[in-house]
Amino acid sequence: MTGSRLLGTGSALPRRVVTNAELAERVDTSDEWIVARTGIRQRYIAEDDETTSTLAIAAARAALADAGVDAASIGLIVLATATPDNTFPATATKVQQALGCNGGIAFDVAAVCSGFLYAMSVADSLLTTGMAKRALVIGAETFSRILDWEDRTTCVLFGDGAGAVVLEAPLGEAQGPDAPGILAARLHADGAHHDLLYVDGGPSTTQTTGHVRMKGPEVFRHAVVNLSAVLKEVLEDAGVSADALDWVVPHQANARILDATAKKLGISPDKVIVTVQDHANTSAASVPLALDVARKDGRIKAGDLVMLEAMGGGFTWGASLIRL
Numbered sequence: 487m488t489g490s491r492l493l494g495t496g497s498a499l500p501r502r503v504v505t506n507a508e509l510a511e512r513v514d515t516s517d518e519w520i521v522a523r524t525g526i527r528q529r530y531i532a533e534d535d536e537t538t539s540t541l542a543i544a545a546a547r548a549a550l551a552d553a554g555v556d557a558a559s560i561g562l563i564v565l566a567t568a569t570p571d572n573t574f575p576a577t578a579t580k581v582q583q584a585l586g587c588n589g590g591i592a593f594d595v596a597a598v599c600s601g602f603l604y605a606m607s608v609a610d611s612l613l614t615t616g617m618a619k620r621a622l623v624i625g626a627e628t629f630s631r632i633l634d635w636e637d638r639t640t641c642v643l644f645g646d647g648a649g650a651v652v653l654e655a656p657l658g659e660a661q662g663p664d665a666p667g668i669l670a671a672r673l674h675a676d677g678a679h680h681d682l683l684y685v686d687g688g689p690s691t692t693q694t695t696g697h698v699r700m701k702g703p704e705v706f707r708h709a710v711v712n713l714s715a716v717l718k719e720v721l722e723d724a725g726v727s728a729d730a731l732d733w734v735v736p737h738q739a740n741a742r743i744l745d746a747t748a749k750k751l752g753i754s755p756d757k758v759i760v761t762v763q764d765h766a767n768t769s770a771a772s773v774p775l776a777l778d779v780a781r782k783d784g785r786i787k788a789g790d791l792v793m794l795e796a797m798g799g800g801f802t803w804g805a806s807l808i809r810l
């Protein structure tokens with residue numbers, strides 16, 4: 487049965503742009519190294535008055551406007567983040583309060599860079615079982631707050647931002663393959679790789695927020711293998727070939743990961759949405775941010791078959807196939 491339908495998208499970025507050249511004044515790096523190894527040219531960094539919730543609220547408002555629906559019709563908010571405003575309550579409840587749709591369901595999902603894929607599937611399940619009729623699914627991060635600005639192997643890679651989508655419950659009857667909605671999705675996790683990508687702090691361990699630690703080359707290798715595998719699974723589940731895809735909207739960690747994954751599946755690079763040059767890696771925000779950019783600039787259109795995919799700390803990874 488076809489799943490929830492996407493009604494609109496929105497995104498938000500902090501005011502301040504930080505270029506590679508600016509970073510090179512603070513740490514031992516260069517624009518050439520960052521561009522060659524990652525494709526990143528700049529990132530947005532939140533100022534003191536910009537937080538995960540302010541970015542999430544702005545992205546949510548933009549998605550509601552794009553969908554043409556009132557906040558009052560939203561019965562479910564699922565917000566993916568690894569950088570919540572507070573340890574609790576969930577940042578989703580701040581979004582709910584700001585939008586004035588109190589009383590429905592609101593909670594955060596922690597799956598780091600795959601968070602938006604996890605949040606989409608959780609929201610789709612709740613909509614499918616009738617727990618709500620309409621949902622906001624948000625990915626929002628201020629990763630700049632958990633970066634070690636002395637560690638050049640991580641601080642050049644990440645940025646801040648938010649993206650959001652409005653989902654509506656499935657129609658509840660059999661739909662043809664061309665009907666809009668989520669066609670298939672898969673999620674995975676493998677806790678064996680905790681030490682390759684993690685934050686070295688937390689409320690129950692150090693009572694500090696901690697900093698991102700990553701063994702980049704190992705993560706890179708796992709990312710290409712895991713993403714290729716999950717994309718194949720989702721295509722098989724949906725009974726469609728890679729050729730049938732109009733667009734792939736991947737997690738924006740590294741342009742080389744996007745190239746290698748597309749190559750492995752025989753997907754033309756022209757079909758892959760790449761925004762890493764402008765936003766760097768915004769963790770849970772990167773997929774909805776890239777989706778919104780490509781819808782607003784006219785590349786992704788109604789009726790297109792779009793694959794969303796991500797991989798991140800945990801490890802966690804997943805993919806979702808949606809007909810817009």
Ligand code: UT7
Binds near residue numbers: 514516520706798
């Ligand atoms: O979103 C969650 C998932 N995360 C990812 O998918 C990230 C996956 N990993 C990557 O994207 C890449 O592994 C990185 C971009 C993190 C690193 O690229 P790499 O080509 O794997 O480089 P490397 O770590 O093997 O480092 C190569 C060299 C090293 O120097 P030596 O040992 O060859 O002398 C590093 O010390 O580059 C050096 N290096 C830097 N040089 C200038 C590392 N970071 C920097 C830097 N500027 N910022």
